[in-house]
Amino acid sequence: xxxxxxxxxxxxxxxxxxxxxxxxxxxxxxxxxxxxxxxxxxxxxxxxxxxxxxxxxxxxxxxxxxxxxxxxxxxxxxxxxxxxxxxxxxxxxxxxxxxxxxxxxxxxxxxxxxxxxxxxxxxxxxxxxxxxxxxxxxxxxxxxxxxxxxxxxxxxxxxxxxxxxxxxxxxxxxxxxxxxxxxxxxxxxxxxxxxxxxxxxxxxxxxxxxxxxxxxxxxxxxxxxxxxxxxxxxxxxxxxxxxxxxxxxxxxxxxxxxxxxxxxxxxxxxxxxxxxxxxxxxxxxxxxxxxxxxxxxxxxxxxxxxxxxxxxxxxxxx
Amino acid sequence: xxxxxxxxxxxxxxxxxxxxxxxxxxxxxxxxxxxxxxxxxxxxxxxxxxxxxxxxxxxxxxxxxxxxxxxxxxxxxxxxxxxxxxxxxxxxxxxxxxxxxxxxxxxxxxxxxxxxxxxxxxxxxxxxxxxxxxxxxxxxxxxxxxxxxxxxxxxxxxxxxxxxxxxxxxxxxxxxxxxxxxxxxxxxxxxxxxxxxxxxxxxxxxxxxxxxxxxxxxxxxxxxxxxxxxxxxxxxxxxxxxxxxxxxxxxxxxxxxxxxxxxxxxxxxxxxxxxxxxxxxxxxxxxxxxxxxxxxxxxxxxxxxxxxxxxxxxxxxxxxxxxxxxxxxxxxxxxxxxxxxxxxxxxxxxxxxxxxxxxxxxxxxxxxxxxxxxxxxxxxxxxxxxxxxxxxxxxxxxxxxxxxxxxxxxxxxxxxxxxxxxxxxxxxxxxxxxxxxxxxxxxxxxxxxxxxxxxxxxxxxxxxxxxxxxxxxxxxxxxxxxxxxxxxxxxxxxxxxxxxxxxxxxxxxxxxxxxxxxxxxxxxxxxxxxxxxxxxxxxxxxxxxxxxxxxxxxxxxxxxxxxxxxxxxxxxxxxxxxxxxx
Numbered sequence: 001x002x003x004x005x006x007x008x009x010x011x012x013x014x015x016x017x018x019x020x021x022x023x024x025x026x027x028x029x030x031x032x033x034x035x036x037x038x039x040x041x042x043x044x045x046x047x048x049x050x051x052x053x054x055x056x057x058x059x060x061x062x063x064x065x066x067x068x069x070x071x072x073x074x075x076x077x078x079x080x081x082x083x084x085x086x087x088x089x090x091x092x093x094x095x096x097x098x099x100x101x102x103x104x105x106x107x108x109x110x111x112x113x114x115x116x117x118x119x120x121x122x123x124x125x126x127x128x129x130x131x132x133x134x135x136x137x138x139x140x141x142x143x144x145x146x147x148x149x150x151x152x153x154x155x156x157x158x159x160x161x162x163x164x165x166x167x168x169x170x171x172x173x174x175x176x177x178x179x180x181x182x183x184x185x186x187x188x189x190x191x192x193x194x195x196x197x198x199x200x201x202x203x204x205x206x207x208x209x210x211x212x213x214x215x216x217x218x219x220x221x222x223x224x225x226x227x228x229x230x231x232x233x234x235x236x237x238x239x240x241x242x243x244x245x246x247x248x249x250x251x252x253x254x255x256x257x258x259x260x261x262x263x264x265x266x267x268x269x270x271x272x273x274x275x276x277x278x279x280x281x282x283x284x285x286x287x288x289x290x291x292x293x294x295x296x297x298x299x300x301x302x303x304x305x306x307x308x309x310x311x312x313x314x315x316x317x318x
Numbered sequence: 319x320x321x322x323x324x325x326x327x328x329x330x331x332x333x334x335x336x337x338x339x340x341x342x343x344x345x346x347x348x349x350x351x352x353x354x355x356x357x358x359x360x361x362x363x364x365x366x367x368x369x370x371x372x373x374x375x376x377x378x379x380x381x382x383x384x385x386x387x388x389x390x391x392x393x394x395x396x397x398x399x400x401x402x403x404x405x406x407x408x409x410x411x412x413x414x415x416x417x418x419x420x421x422x423x424x425x426x427x428x429x430x431x432x433x434x435x436x437x438x439x440x441x442x443x444x445x446x447x448x449x450x451x452x453x454x455x456x457x458x459x460x461x462x463x464x465x466x467x468x469x470x471x472x473x474x475x476x477x478x479x480x481x482x483x484x485x486x487x488x489x490x491x492x493x494x495x496x497x498x499x500x501x502x503x504x505x506x507x508x509x510x511x512x513x514x515x516x517x518x519x520x521x522x523x524x525x526x527x528x529x530x531x532x533x534x535x536x537x538x539x540x541x542x543x544x545x546x547x548x549x550x551x552x553x554x555x556x557x558x559x560x561x562x563x564x565x566x567x568x569x570x571x572x573x574x575x576x577x578x579x580x581x582x583x584x585x586x587x588x589x590x591x592x593x594x595x596x597x598x599x600x601x602x603x604x605x606x607x608x609x610x611x612x613x614x615x616x617x618x619x620x621x622x623x624x625x626x627x628x629x630x631x632x633x634x635x636x637x638x639x640x641x642x643x644x645x646x647x648x649x650x651x652x653x654x655x656x657x658x659x660x661x662x663x664x665x666x667x668x669x670x671x672x673x674x675x676x677x678x679x680x681x682x683x684x685x686x687x688x689x690x691x692x693x694x695x696x697x698x699x700x701x702x703x704x705x706x707x708x709x710x711x712x713x714x715x716x717x718x719x720x721x722x723x724x725x726x727x728x729x730x731x732x733x734x735x736x737x738x739x740x741x742x743x744x745x746x747x748x749x750x751x752x753x754x755x756x757x758x759x760x761x762x763x764x765x766x767x768x769x770x771x772x773x774x775x776x777x778x779x780x781x782x783x784x785x786x787x788x789x790x791x792x793x794x795x796x797x798x799x800x801x802x803x804x805x806x807x808x809x810x811x812x813x814x815x816x817x818x819x820x821x822x823x824x825x826x827x828x829x830x831x832x833x834x835x836x837x838x839x840x841x842x843x844x845x846x847x848x849x850x851x852x853x854x855x856x857x858x859x860x861x862x863x864x865x866x867x868x869x870x871x872x873x874x875x876x877x878x879x880x881x882x883x884x885x886x887x888x889x890x891x892x893x894x895x896x897x898x899x900x
Contacts, residue, residue: 036638132519136541136881202632203704211527211630212885283704284632286882287541 010101017090021234026052028234028276035280059227067220071128078125079221079228082118086235089114093242094169096252096260108166111243112153115198119145121232122200122207126217137216140287141207144197147294152194154302155187158309159247172251181248186305188248190298192271195240197290199233201275203282206290241271321408322348328368333360341392341415344594345833347402349413351393357401357416358426364403364412365431372403372412374721375428377845377862378438380446383417385472387851388830395419397448400860401428402834402847406721406735409742411834418448427452434724437870445470445558455505460551460899463497469559470858476556476563500535505547507537514539519881523552527630527885530895534872534884541880546873553899561859565825566592567666567801569856573846574660576861577897579619580840581651583612585664590745590835591846595828596799598667603791605747607669610681610784611654612746613777617688618647619840620774623892627767628699630889631708636699643691650680666826667800672793678785685782689775696771709764713875713887716761723874724867727842728773729891732758732765739838746837751780763890770892799826825854841865841892861900865893 026041026049033040044050066072092107094100104110119142126138160166162183163174171180181188197204208216218229245251245267254263285293325348330338338360339351352360364372381398394417401414418425427450428435439450440459447468450456458465467474475481502509502518509516522533531552537545557576561569573584586608593600621644625637648658654677655661655670663670699705715725717733730737738755740748756772758765794800803821807814821827830852836845842864851857868891876884 032634036635037642038638132517136519140541202634205632209632209882211632212882214526280635282633283628283699283702283708285704285707286880288880289707 006101009099013090013095013101014087017087017235017238018231020238021231022052022056023049024234024237024272025055025230027272028279031273031276032280035277056227059224059230062223064223064225067129067131069130070220071130074124074128075220076225078121078128079218079225079232080121081124082121082232083228083235085114085117085121086232086239089239090242092168093239093246094172094251095264097169099261100169103167103169105165105167107168108156108160108171112149112156115152116149118198118232118236119149121229122217125221125229126207129217129220131220133213133215134217134219137207137209137213137219140209140213141200141217144200144204144206144287144290147291148194148197151190151294151298151302152198154299154306155190155194156247158184158187158305161306161309161313168246168251172246172253175250175253179248179250179253184248184305184309186301187309188244190302190305191247192240192244193298195244196275196278197294199236199240199275201233201237202279203284204290205284206287209284237272237275238268241268241275244268244271321410322412325368325412326350329360329363332363339393343413343833344597344831345591345835347411347413347834349415351415351417354416354418354425357414358428358431360414361401361403361428361431364414370405370407372405372408374404374406375401375432375434375438375724376404376411376843377402377847377860378428378435378442379847379860379862380442380448380470381849381858381860382446382470382472386857387853390830393417396421397423397446399425399442399448400847402862406737411836413834422447422449424449424451426450427456429453433722433874434867434870437866444468447471458551460554462494462551464494469556474559476559500547502537505545507545511539516544521884522549527888529626529888529893532869532895532898536881536884538881541882543876543879543881543884546876546884548869548872550869550895550898553895555896555900557900558859558861561856563855565854566828566856567825569859570664570666571660571662573861574662575896576863576900577619577839577841577844577865577894578659579615579622579894580844580897581611581615581618581659582608582655582661582663583615583837583839584844585662586612586746587835587837587839587844588846588848589664589666590837591833591848592666592828594833594835595831595848595850596666596797596826597829598795598797598799600667600746600795601791601793602747602789604668604793604795605750606784606788607673607793608664608746609748609751610781610788611651611663613780613784614647614650616777616840617774617781618644618651620770620777620892621647623770623889624695624699624767627889627892628705630885631705633699633702633705636695639691639698640695643688646684646687650677650684653677653680665794665801667797668792668794673788678788681781681785685778685785688778692771692774692778700767700771706764708882709767709886709890710762711760712763712879712883713890714760714762715871715875719874720761723871725842725871726864726867727838727840728766728769729761729842729868731756732769733761734759739836739843743836745835751783753777753779763886766890766892799828801826827852827854828856839864841894841897842868863897863900865891865895865897868893869898 030040041048041051044054066075089111091101092104092110122141123138126134159171159180163171200207249267252260252264333356337353341349343349379400383394383398384396397418399416403412425448427439437459439453442448443456444458444461445468517538519536519538522528523531533549535547536543557572560572570585573588576584621640625640628636652658653674655663717735720730720733734757736755736757741755753776756769758768803818808818828850830850832849834845834847836843844864845862847860848856849858876887
């Protein structure tokens, strides 16, 4: 691969991801509206798609205000972390054969590491805001995401056992005959649940819980700094959806009448829609209920899944 | 009534013949004047010693008697403090009146006797300046702490134009801000325990979970609520004071805005009391029209509650579906009344107009459409396991606690007590209708929700019966005190013309006396206790609203739960800030 190609891929991935994240503003609002018997944004542009431009412009032109009581450096740093870590994770995602920024042989570990770093944005943002609601949100966020990271990592290990590699392109290639959703259904479900908790989307939007904590950890943020959290959330959704596609639904694999990258995007988009549908339909559990489900149900389940996968892998190998 | 007579005899034997004087009132509630020094022992006796006790402090209010023209030989002096008790066992009220003397009189506090007396006494202090000795925290409750004067005293101005322009200078603003500062020590709260510092979290007055301008200060240990102090009054508009300057007729639109989700149901509570005073008996058609409109408003109010409650626990969509259905209810209400949320449509002795042509089609359409929707919402919200997890076992109170704190309405019925004023003390013809009182057993947030959903079904049954059995007849009683007054003979003789002219321009003169209504409003028992001095406007309007005691109970039922649970508790309570603050 030449340097130009490489640069093209890097720029391309960045461009596509940021646009998808922005486009999701419109997608989410239109889809939510559809499911809630209302119209949603439909004024600017065809089907209201220019709401994306309007929203972005608005965020850019809003006063970029840092509260005088906040810890300034950390306050500025926090939103950068969320976007940075989520975007960096896309480095290892293979969109199609050959289209990947860096096909690391520890790809999966890199993804887990990046999502761990993402937690800092919530903790630091909530702490630096010096606001009681933000603090509560940050505390909730920290414990929720640390807990769910454990199951997230463990649920993926079954796939790693079956493939024998942490490299995502190997994992996709290993699904040539059968997607891992068939072999690892429990892992797939747990990964998805952990993914929702990780992106703190409804029903697990406990760190920001609008009706309780107003906006939780980002209550004090405005302008583009808020925008970063906003975009970071959408990039997070896209990331978890791409990971679902890659790990369990065969990545770019699909019948030949569409190019591989199209299959990848179709599958990913289906998961994004599922994220939005969840938001439209489910209430939010309480923070301690979420933790209880995690530690008492999901953790044992994922461990059993690992044991069984290991046993089967050993047995088939003979 | 023989029952009343027995109590009176009993009390007179025990507390002295001369001290207890009976007053006859139009609403036939046993009304007794008792001396100040004996009021606690009499109340204690009525609460615990008498057979079938009066264990529910229904209302506690004051009256400024200094401008009264007609005292009719009653022992009233400067002020009157009125205690209204209710006995569920007897199904009857009793009213005790005490006449403290002086410009700033004092009374003994009964907070040790009735838990819900706390806020009522604070309100009487706030409104009249009557101090209650022994009250744990006698502080203004509805008015700002910085307020000068006591609004319901007769010398206090009723209009802003009477007190000169208001200017908010910087120093005044600072003083007002300082008064809003919460000082935990004032409420007997500690800032830290042995192993933790408490966090004081200010929920409101602007907060998406409080459904209006309500402030609750939470004392938190982590996320667990140690104690809570609700602060109300942000929505206070002086509805009771306005009653004293409006005519009997022109006060009706103000009632609409008390429980602003209940619409004409507020009109009904007020008018039932006025009609008692005036001695008006309304025709059957009026009764049925009123019942139908009230039940439609009950459905609409419960729909708002249902949607926002789901939203409080994080479910975003139901509120949109339910508001859409609420619009359908409003379509009917708009067709009938012309208004939507505050139709101001009932009149003294009737309603404003007859039902419009085609009303039955609209109502029938709704009656046929709604049960299906309700079933869908039931499976969407009530049967959802996360919703159950958020509401079951949260904010529990027992029946005894409910009565002690003055809980009425669905909250009471969720404790397994089959009590509905529509059934037990029928008014406006509810005895003619066939419906059930839904109850639940556990007294938690979930049960309150279940009861309300079932109530919508029962309301629909009532609406359907109204639809099928709407009596013929006039939409207004044939009585000289109805408003607008009858015009039948005005063009034939001068005397009726003059009377008509006067009752249109001044409004009707309602005979002196006092009467209290009691209805099962959307949120619980709602009462208007009216005192007439034989004038064109009421002498005193007392509005007993259900949300006031409910809100008072919040600290008691939220202790030990988490911040997230507080939202479930508030949501399940179904309060309206205007209903609390008036």
